[in-house]
Amino acid sequence: MKANRRVTVLEDPTDLARKGADFVARSAAASAARDQSFTLAISGGSTPRPMHRMFAQEPYRSLIEWNRVRLFWVDERCVPPDDPESNFGAARKDFLDHLPIPAGQVHPMPWGLEPEVGASAYEKEIRRAFALDKAGYPSLDTVVLGMGQDGHVASLFPGSESLNERDRLVLDVRGGVPEVNRLTLTLPVLNRAKEILFMVSGERKAPVVKALLEDDDADLPAQRVQPLEGRVTWLLDKGAASMLRTRNEP
Ligand code: 6PG
Numbered sequence: 306m307k308a309n310r311r312v313t314v315l316e317d318p319t320d321l322a323r324k325g326a327d328f329v330a331r332s333a334a335a336s337a338a339r340d341q342s343f344t345l346a347i348s349g350g351s352t353p354r355p356m357h358r359m360f361a362q363e364p365y366r367s368l369i370e371w372n373r374v375r376l377f378w379v380d381e382r383c384v385p386p387d388d389p390e391s392n393f394g395a396a397r398k399d400f401l402d403h404l405p406i407p408a409g410q411v412h413p414m415p416w417g418l419e420p421e422v423g424a425s426a427y428e429k430e431i432r433r434a435f436a437l438d439k440a441g442y443p444s445l446d447t448v449v450l451g452m453g454q455d456g457h458v459a460s461l462f463p464g465s466e467s468l469n470e471r472d473r474l475v476l477d478v479r480g481g482v483p484e485v486n487r488l489t490l491t492l493p494v495l496n497r498a499k500e501i502l503f504m505v506s507g508e509r510k511a512p513v514v515k516a517l518l519e520d521d522d523a524d525l526p527a528q529r530v531q532p533l534e535g536r537v538t539w540l541l542d543k544g545a546a547s548m549l550r551t552r553n554e555p
Pocket of ligand 1: 348349350351352353379380381382392450451452453457458459460481
């Protein structure tokens with residue numbers, strides 16, 4: 306067990322979504338009390354979508370002070386928002402269109418620019434939106450991550466140079482499924498978050514979850530998510546946790 310890591314196994318994907326939404330609601334309340342606002346970065350893919358849909362329903366619709374949320378993306382596919390592969394497009398459908406987040410507080414990654422221009426533009430947008438630390442990095446309140454079957458996190462894929470990035474906040478990369486140009490936050494940004502929530506679902510990810518949590522030498526991108534000061538919470542459903550030796554870490 307790692308000191309700043311907590312692992313919880315949930316019955317099924319619906320429980321996983323509810324626990325994720327509870328986590329975000331708690332973090333939002335704590336951050337809003339401290340800073341008047343709550344900075345949240347969300348991932349794409351299929352796993353977070355049931356949680357996103359719950360955001361638009363009670364109790365989360367009322368529980369979370371949506372007008373204080375400042376929303377960012379962990380990564381994005383360089384496709385228009387109405388493309389089924391767009392993370393922003395999916396979030397819009399799932400919760401953004403149904404909740405009172407002021408438009409100026411929603412920061413989708415740019416999709417219509419050349420990828421490297423888009424990455425620089427988003428980097429500038431982040432620099433403007435946050436009080437940066439001495440090294441020039443922001444500290445997001447909460448970052449929600451998924452993990453691919455190959456251990457990738459955000460759009461940081463195994464063996465990719467982007468895993469070694471130390472200066473940039475946002476990179477353009479190519480890869481993943483679908484294999485398209487993508488923009489992604491870098492590890493130095495992810496690792497400055499105050500809270501990181503990983504959500505992983507399904508038996509097909511059981512082998513990578515096992516490698517990730519039980520084999521320190523597996524060298525998976527998701528293992529490089531090690532916040533400097535924050536905490537990592539892993540929410541797994543039973544399928545994803547099915548190969549673990551120990552199911553819950555306190
Ligand atoms: C994206 C992601 C990516 C995702 C994993 C898991 O592709 O946009 O942010 O890192 O979280 O690939 O995806 P699934 O939830 O679809 O398995």
